Amino acid sequence: MKKLLIGLLLVVATETHAQDAKMNAFVSNLMGKMTLEEKIGQLNLVVPGGGTVTGSVVSQGVDDNIRKGNVGGLFGITGPEKIRKIQDIAVKNSRLHIPLIFGLDIIHGHKTIFPIPLGLSASWDMGLIERSARIAALEGTADGLSWAYSPMVDISRDPRWGRIAEGSGEDPYLGSRIAEAMVRGYQGKDYSQGNTLMACVKHFALYGAAEGGRDYNSVDMSRIKMYQYYLPPYKAAIDAGVGSIMTSFNDIDAVPATGNKWLLTDLLRKQWGFKGLVVSDYTAVNEMMAHGLGDLQAVSALALKAGLDMDMVGEGFLTTLKKSLQEGKVTLQDINNACRRVLETKYKLGLFDDPYRYIREDRSAKEILTPANRAVARETAARSFVLLKNDRQTLPLAAKGTIALIGPLADSKNNMLGTWAVSGDLQQAVTVREGIRNVVGDSVKILYAKGANLTDDTTLAKNVNVFGPRAEIDSRSPDQLLHEAFNVVQKADVVVAVLGEASEMSGESASRSNLDIPESQRTLLKALVKSGKPVVLVLMNGRPMTISWEDANVTAILDAWFPGTEAGNAIADVLFGRYNPSGKITASFPRNVGQIPVFYNHKHTGRPLEGTAFQKFKSDYLDVPNTPLYPFGYGLSYTTFSYSDVKVSKQNPAGNETITASVTVTNTGKYAGEEVVQLYLTDPVASVTRSVQDLIGFRKISLQPGESKEVSFNISTQDLKFYNSDLQYVWEPGEFIIRIGTNSAETKSATITWRK
Numbered sequence: 001m002k003k004l005l006i007g008l009l010l011v012v013a014t015e016t017h018a019q020d021a022k023m024n025a026f027v028s029n030l031m032g033k034m035t036l037e038e039k040i041g042q043l044n045l046v047v048p049g050g051g052t053v054t055g056s057v058v059s060q061g062v063d064d065n066i067r068k069g070n071v072g073g074l075f076g077i078t079g080p081e082k083i084r085k086i087q088d089i090a091v092k093n094s095r096l097h098i099p100l101i102f103g104l105d106i107i108h109g110h111k112t113i114f115p116i117p118l119g120l121s122a123s124w125d126m127g128l129i130e131r132s133a134r135i136a137a138l139e140g141t142a143d144g145l146s147w148a149y150s151p152m153v154d155i156s157r158d159p160r161w162g163r164i165a166e167g168s169g170e171d172p173y174l175g176s177r178i179a180e181a182m183v184r185g186y187q188g189k190d191y192s193q194g195n196t197l198m199a200c201v202k203h204f205a206l207y208g209a210a211e212g213g214r215d216y217n218s219v220d221m222s223r224i225k226m227y228q229y230y231l232p233p234y235k236a237a238i239d240a241g242v243g244s245i246m247t248s249f250n251d252i253d254a255v256p257a258t259g260n261k262w263l264l265t266d267l268l269r270k271q272w273g274f275k276g277l278v279v280s281d282y283t284a285v286n287e288m289m290a291h292g293l294g295d296l297q298a299v300s301a302l303a304l305k306a307g308l309d310m311d312m313v314g315e316g317f318l319t320t321l322k323k324s325l326q327e328g329k330v331t332l333q334d335i336n337n338a339c340r341r342v343l344e345t346k347y348k349l350g351l352f353d354d355p356y357r358y359i360r361e362d363r364s365a366k367e368i369l370t371p372a373n374r375a376v377a378r379e380t381a382a383r384s385f386v387l388l389k390n391d392r393q394t395l396p397l398a399a400k401g402t403i404a405l406i407g408p409l410a411d412s413k414n415n416m417l418g419t420w421a422v423s424g425d426l427q428q429a430v431t432v433r434e435g436i437r438n439v440v441g442d443s444v445k446i447l448y449a450k451g452a453n454l455t456d457d458t459t460l461a462k463n464v465n466v467f468g469p470r471a472e473i474d475s476r477s478p479d480q481l482l483h484e485a486f487n488v489v490q491k492a493d494v495v496v497a498v499l500g501e502a503s504e505m506s507g508e509s510a511s512r513s514n515l516d517i518p519e520s521q522r523t524l525l526k527a528l529v530k531s532g533k534p535v536v537l538v539l540m541n542g543r544p545m546t547i548s549w550e551d552a553n554v555t556a557i558l559d560a561w562f563p564g565t566e567a568g569n570a571i572a573d574v575l576f577g578r579y580n581p582s583g584k585i586t587a588s589f590p591r592n593v594g595q596i597p598v599f600y601n602h603k604h605t606g607r608p609l610e611g612t613a614f615q616k617f618k619s620d621y622l623d624v625p626n627t628p629l630y631p632f633g634y635g636l637s638y639t640t641f642s643y644s645d646v647k648v649s650k651q652n653p654a655g656n657e658t659i660t661a662s663v664t665v666t667n668t669g670k671y672a673g674e675e676v677v678q679l680y681l682t683d684p685v686a687s688v689t690r691s692v693q694d695l696i697g698f699r700k701i702s703l704q705p706g707e708s709k710e711v712s713f714n715i716s717t718q719d720l721k722f723y724n725s726d727l728q729y730v731w732e733p734g735e736f737i738i739r740i741g742t743n744s745a746e747t748k749s750a751t752i753t754w755r756k
């Protein structure tokens with residue numbers, strides 16, 4: 001068996017070697033024919049405008065530049081007809097006929113929009129996440145694209161940062177598993193298939209740690225913290241074979257990521273062995289001028305020498321590299337290296353075999369927004385929701401009686417898709433009002449009232465309406481809206497209030513310093529609560545919000561994030577018990593903004609607080625507990641689960657042994673349900689300070705009422721490892737506490753001693 005395996009591995013290695021040699025020969029031959037200008041042209045990634053533009057600058061004279069060989073790739077254009085026309089220019093009218101690569105921000109679905117990534121992560125369902133990326137790849141390639149600017153794997157502990165919506169929350173272990181699942185989903189086994197996309201992991205690196213949660217802000221972090229908590233998901237994507245990586249806007253150790261040689265060459269290429277393409281973020285090369293690193297020529301040379309291959313939109317490479325070469329500021333080898341990687345990428349995508357591989361006019365009508373894709377989106381959305389509170393088992397609702405459906409998000413197509421749905425059609429989105437009707441028909445009487453504006457603050461409304469109306473101020477006065485809601489509530493048995501953020505209140509350039517539900521909606525909610533009727537809050541949000549008041553005062557809270565195209569159907573499925581919620585939050589919900597950063601894998605400190613009450617001279621606050629409102633991994637179900645004590649197969653393992661830790665989980669309620677069983681590890685004594693606990697495993701199981709299942713995890717020294725002061729990834733013998741439970745704050749534990 002072993003021999004057979006070695007034999008197989010040898011065959012694969014020999015084949016890979018032969019393929020690489022073939023690719024190298026092809027690229028070398030092509031580069032032999034290229035002028036310096038043509039080589040530099042390959043490093044230029046443009047956005048023509050007219051399509052989807054995600055930054056403040058667009059490229060000019062694109063057709064002409066393609067003809068001259070000044071363009072390596074394009075993004076922001078969709079549709080096989082349009083893309084064919086542009087590819088024609090490159091393939092038929094440029095001197096060497098080198099095909100272009102076509103990218104886009106396909107982030108949580110292409111046309112069938114899935115929940116925002118923070119919501120997707122709350123499903124803890126890797127199969128489902130992979131499937132969402134697979135469908136995005138099918139739709140994206142059917143639309144002429146070959147390159148997706150996803151997954152975004154930036155760890156964030158700061159919900160003020162709007163882009164926390166685009167990532168998988170605060171944990172590096174879960175973030176890494178999701179990164180792998182997304183790469184598998186987009187790329188399949190091989191991204192040259194014509195219906196698979198090359199993925200692009202971003203934003204390398206540490207973008208989620210922007211100071212103060214303000215987008216594009218500086219990042220300053222110790223190496224040990226990077227290695228332990230922030231870098232693992234990028235590394236996981238690379239190990240899963242991601243084809244490309246995008247640099248981030250921030251600086252790291254006082255050098256912007258886009259020009260940071262330590263990051264792009266020493267770490268990425270030399271330590272991690274990444275062989276794919278490195279692209280800058282939108283005008284990130286040029287932005288190094290504003291960072292204060294010199295003029296366009298200087299920053300472009302810096303980026304190339306650091307290891308950047310492709311310059312997005314800014315044209316710093318296109319316009320200055322020749323001069324830098326003449327002045328000895330870059331070498332021909334630097335340019336050749338970058339050009340080679342762009343050409344290799346095109347080769348791996350199969351574009352030299354067939355430049356039109358991804359351009360198939362027959363596919364789009366058949367494969368985009370199909371009922372089957374929408375069905376998966378609906379299921380995925382339902383599985384991403386997190387039940388935060390459910391007093392008196394108010395949910396699920398019975399499909400009878402009268403429901404007052406209230407709130408500015410209850411019937412708003414414009415806000416269902418969430419941030420970064422650049423190809424999503426708002427009109428395709430199902431609102432909550434429509435979804436409830438679809439699911440329960442006439443068996444329930446629905447009385448709807450808007451009740452409040454999303455916000456009454458005209459400046460905030462203007463700031464979030466840059467891509468079109470998301471937070472419109474109604475022509476009726478706030479009092480009138482409230483009055484209408486009140487009238488409706490009087491006639492109802494239960495209130496369902498759909499409130500929260502507008503979809504563009506999170507995402508890029510959407511940081512907030514106040515994480516409350518906007519005042520106008522809080523006022524509405526207070527009035528609804530005062531009516532004495534049970535109030536179910538369906539929250540829409542791109543980040544953890546500060547909802548302590550809501551938690552204390554409403555009857556039930558269902559966090560729906562931004563659910564995507566099938567929003568209303570999925571919400572109705574969950575409200576009426578067609579699906580029992582199983583999501584768990586992946587970023588802690590703070591009690592107030594002053595607590596930020598509040599996250600589960602924090603350090604002990606030298607003065608840890610025991611319990612929750614304030615103690616003088618301990619690490620705590622005078623005015624708020626240390627704990628978050630809802631901890632990482634938290635989420636309820638319509639049923640209840642009980643956990644047995646933790647059993648370990650061995651108390652005193654040694655060396656490279658593998659042990660098991662297990663619990664029996666029982667469904668003690670009356671609904672069938674799913675539970676995410678979470679495994680954490682505490683290392684009480686080490687040569688460096690460790691987190692109080694780290695997630696090292698999880699399993700999602702489903703149980704019928706009364707059913708029990710044993711869940712067992714293998715644990716080896718690999719799970720005990722951490723980065724020491726010399727940045728070596730090691731484990732140190734001694735005591736370890738293994739914790740298993742329903743969320744990071746509710747676990748059962750067993751202590752073991754692992755000997756050398």
Ligand code: BGC
Nearest residue numbers: 054055105149202281282508
């Ligand atoms: C964002 C990236 C995105 C790029 C291209 C930038 O502004 O930071 O995440 O991929 O634009 O649209």
